[in-house]
Amino acid sequence: MQFEVWAPQADRVSLECDGVTRALERDPQRAGWWTGEAEARDGSRYGFAVDDGPVRPDPRSRRQPDGPDGLSAVVDHGRYEWRTEWAGRPLPGAVLYELHVGTYTPEGTLDAAADRLGHLAELGVTHVELMPLCPFPGRHGWGYEGVSLWAVHEPYGGPEALKRFVDRAHELGLGVVLDVVHNHLGPSGNYLPVFGPYFTDRHQTPWGSAVNLDAPGSDEVRAYLVGSALAWLRDYRIDGLRLDAVHALVDTRACHFLEELSAAVDALAAETGRPLFLIAESDLNDPRLITPREEHGLGLHAQWNDDFHHALHTALTGESQGYYADFARAPFAALAKTLTGGYFHDGSYSSFRGRSHGRPLDRGRVGGHRLLGYSQTHDQVGNRAQGDRLSASLSPGLLACAAALTLTAPFTPMLFMGEEWAAGTPWQFFTDHTDPVLADAVRRGRRREFAAHGWAEDEVPDPQDPATRERSCLDWSEPEREPHARVLAWYRRLIALRHTQPDLTDPDLADLKVAYDEEARWLAFRRGDVRVAVNLSKEPAAIPLGTRPARVLAAWDEVSGPGEDGMLRLPGESCVVLEQD
Incomplete structure (x- = not known):
């Protein structure tokens, strides 16, 4: 060999x-x-x-049986016999579901997660987005401190378990998306500097020296990252990749690394005959990320849209701290702006950043499906002091409103695991560092971060305590009980509507018309013949929809179409989806 x-x-x-x-x-x-x-x-x-x-382990190791510090193992990908002939599922029209293998089930393995994929097929989602799988020290963690970018975390089951998971997903008609981290490697078990200039001091990131994308030796570093990405798509038949924090990929070369990566992925898609795609997490609000390469963009297929999340979150909760401040001044106006324009900060002043931020999307060239919309993610839940979900503080009615806005908006919707039944379990920040010095530094850093915002030390869960991870595991008995069962049925209904109503997958942002009342706390919008109305107030709302007959497609509470006066009477903390010619 x-x-x-x-x-x-x-x-x-x-x-x-x-x-x-x-x-x-x-x-x-x-x-x-x-x-x-x-x-x-x-x-x-x-x-x-x-x-x-x-x-030291091979930088391109396909398997680390004894963890990041152990020897590598040879993997013969040809030994696995795939059961499913899979033509792929494209991103347009998709509904994604973000899943963390270590907490989706108490067992915390890929095989245990595969056994629960039937739930997602019944829910109606089209793609499972797995949080990072690369090896990291210890057994449990979020996965963003992984090393060995070609290998699968052994406690999750290793390479064979990932293939079984993908096979099972494809059998059920589900695509699989994998979250990959190219902007940094974990602080423990990272031996790349032993071999070559994988990092450079020319640029600094929140995690230290930047990955070397533009200094001497960067050709091979870029090839290393591209090769890793293609290996997931080719060897494991993954359908798409979510690229973590691409704003931290500092690259001054004329051909940006992301452009090189998108070209390589498109070439593999053409070779395999399967639709493959890249989704960026980006803090830039820069439409060039998702503009095709032939139009001088970087050619990524979609990006997470935190602006929609922030606007929706402030409208639901009233929170105004940190980056929520600009959205909280007029949350319904902010929500309306993101629904019709994609970005809220499109060159406007960001008080959180102390400068103007972003640039406008060209709605005639960039469809709404290139932006992912969500009310919750691992970041937005897990980076709270106690990892509390929206279900910890909002009524089922408000959760239903959040689902209606997310699943009928012009974006590609994404759910965070357990959201679909208003999970009562938190999702907290947990680690399992084997280095006691690093473990203590993470623990103290986490508590220091939230002490600045008024949290007492004993109120912030210890990331290293196994109970923190255990609390974060989904409780699979909940979907059978109320109010969880009702919320789950609501999600299923909305997702089914998205699949059957063509207006709900129309990517044209410019075609969406929205109205709202900031004081009365209602918002309504039109997408073709579909009307969506949400009332976030405890009091009933009268929403002008016109006198044309309307058919109720889905309603959280008992409601009929608009009356003879053209007003829709919507109960407090409720929502409705109508069809109106």
Whole structure:
């Protein structure tokens, strides 16, 4: 078997495979690469030593059976026999569901999660978005401190378990999206600097030195990241990738890394005949991210839209701290602006940032399906001091309103696991660092962060306490009980409407017409023949819809169409979806 590793600054590189050590030779065709052959099979343990240093895992390791610090293992992807012939599911018309493997079930494994995929098929979502799966120290964590960007966290089940999960999802007609982190690696178990200039001090990020996308040696670093992305899509038949915090990918080269990545993914899609897509998490409000490359954009297929979340969150909760401040001044106006324009900050002043931010979307060129809309995500729940969901403070009626706005808006909707039944479990920040110094630093840092906002130390869960993760696991007995069962039925109804009403998947932002009353706390909008109205006040609302006959498609409380005066009478904390010619 051929082994290879990029180590451009090394004088010597050796391979240890199944207890046998041999020197590698410089590759005469590729500068900085070392190669050699050794007997190996699926499961063979191996690693590389640079300049007589200790043996370290392969930067392109496909498996880390003993965690990030152990030897790598050979993976023969051809051994797995796929059960499903899968043509893929495109992003337009999709409904995504964000899922964390470690807390979706008490077992916290891919196989246990696969056993629960029938629930999602019945719910009506089209794609499961898995939070990061790359290996990290310990057993439990969010996954954003992973290393070995080609491997699957062993406590989740490793590579074979991911293939079984994807196979099962595809059998049920569900696509699979994977959250990948290219902007940094975890602080523990990261041996890339031993091998080459994977990081650069030219730029700094919240996690330290930036990934090297534009300094000397960056060609191979970019190829490393692109190769990892394509491996998930090719070897595991993943349907799309969510790219974490792309605003932290600092790249001054003429061809941005994201453009290079999107071109490579589109080429693989053409080769395989499956629709493949990239979704960015971005803080930039820059439409160039989701503008096609032929129109001088970066060519990503969609991005998370936090502005819609912030507007919706402030309208529902009245919160005004931090980045919510600008939205909270007039939350219904902010919500209306995001529904029709995508971004709230489109060049406007952001008091949180102390400067103007963003630029407008060209609604004639960028469809609403390129923006993901959501009322909750792992970030927006887990980064709260106690990991409290909306269900911890809002009535079922207000939760129904949030669902109606999310699932009938012109964006690609995304749900966070458990949201569909108003889960009573929190989703808290938890870690399992094996380094006691790092574990204590994370614990103290978390408490210090929230102490600045008035939280007492004992009110902030200890990330290292196993009970923090256990509290965050979904309770699968809840969907059978009220009020959870009613909320779940409401989500199913709204998702079914989205699949059967063409107006609800029309990507034309400019076609949406919205009206609202900031003081009375109601908002209504029109999408073709569909009308959506929500009343966030405790008091009944009279909403002008006109005298044309209307048919109720879905209603949280008993309601009929508009009366002879053209007014829709909507009970407090309630919502309705109508069809009106």
